[in-house]
Amino acid sequence: MTARALTLGALMALSPAALAAQEVLDVVTTTGMIADAAQQVGGDLVEVQALMGPGVDPHAYRQTRSDIVATAQADLVLWHGLYLEAQMEEFLLDLDNTNNVVALAELLPQESLLSSEDYADQFDPHVWMDPHLWQDVVAEVQAALAEALPDNADAIAANAEAFYAQIDTLAEYSEQVLSTVPEQARVLVTAHDAFNYFGAIYDFEVVGIQGISTESEAGLQRIAELVDMLVEREIGAVFVESSVSDRNIRALIEGAAAQGHEVTIGGELFSDAMGPEGTYEGTWIGMIDHNITTIAGALGGTVPDGGMQGRLAMN
Structure with missing residues (x-):
């Protein structure tokens, strides 16, 4: 966990509560959808970087050298799982041995998932197309952020509730x-x-x-x-x-x-x-x-x- 740019004297002058408020969690995600969820839930408490930008196909994406550096230095790495990041899976599983890494969609109940026609014993990873399922993924983002920033769990919960309300509105519109x-x-x-x-x-x-x-x-x-x-x-x-x-x-x-x-x-x-x-x-x-x-x-x-x-x- 890192602090925003402050002088050493300013840091020493802050109370523990004030110092905690200045801390920003460095979060790296694979997809933009996960990055958006992390930013919505984390708010000013997080700095989020997505490895895959607009127009990038996660099925075929392979990690670059800069990706390896970014994930190794991150406080928290969030990836989708369910074989979405097929070419990165081995790398991310290895990273989990040394870093704080969470495969969010892997935590969903299997009964809520659709089977994959392409791969035996795998599930369709495209759960963000169902607002109700994506809300469950956002809940896992909330849990991961609250565990990493326990002193800010209430603020994270408030951000998450506001995002859940937006998701409910979208589901009704759809x-x-x-x-x-x-x-x-x-x-x-x-x-x-x-x-x-x-x-x-x-x-x-x-x-x-x-x-x-x-x-x-x-x-x-x-x-x-x-x-x-x-x-x-x-x-x-x-x-x-x-x-x-x-x-x-x-x-x-x-x-x-x-x-x-x-x-x-x-x-x-x-x-x-x-x-x-x-x-x-x-x-x-x-x-x-x-x-x-x-x-x-x-x-x-x-x-x-x-x-x-x-x-x-x-x-």
Whole structure:
């Protein structure tokens, strides 16, 4: 744990309580979604660094030298788990032997998780797509921060409660606008299977060209099967993702056009990474608001201008 820049004399003059208030926990996270949760819950008590920025695919990300230094020097390292950071998992497990490291989603009850079609005995890691499950992950962030900063547990709890209230509001908004999508139109076609939790909670059929991991390849036969499905079911919109190549999605559109069926891109969704830093979409709340509003609007639902808070850049 480090203190913000203070002179030695100033430090000695502070009471223990005042000194504790000046302490800032150095937190390093893997994904932006976890970084956002840590910042929301930790507030001024934490300084948070995410290793993976906007547009970065966590399935394929490998640690850099600067990542190794940052995590080794951090007071607390928070990562997702459930094989999301597949290429970093061995490194993070080794780091756990010497540092304060928490795999947050690994602490969720297994009965609340969806199984993975890509890996035996693994679970779908994309739990941030379900606001209720993400609230459980935020609770684990709160526990980790309170353990690291026990003198500030009350402030951390107050920050967490405020964030839980925002999540509840988002969950209500999501249910409201998605319920306006006609039942026959509730088919979400995306580049990879990042939206299964979304589909489960909101009763949408979710079709990913690739599997849960972006490392899996979509073959020509898979593309042909999905083109036939789009044509037969008269599905008019598919979605690209900010952290996944749009090559396969465009192959679907071209294939459907060859059969005389027009398919458009309903919008870009944030799947494994949030939007640009410093924007509303660069927060978890804004990311999910964007996704929900984009999906509902493109599939025939009724959505407000600018989304839940009128802050979305897309409108």
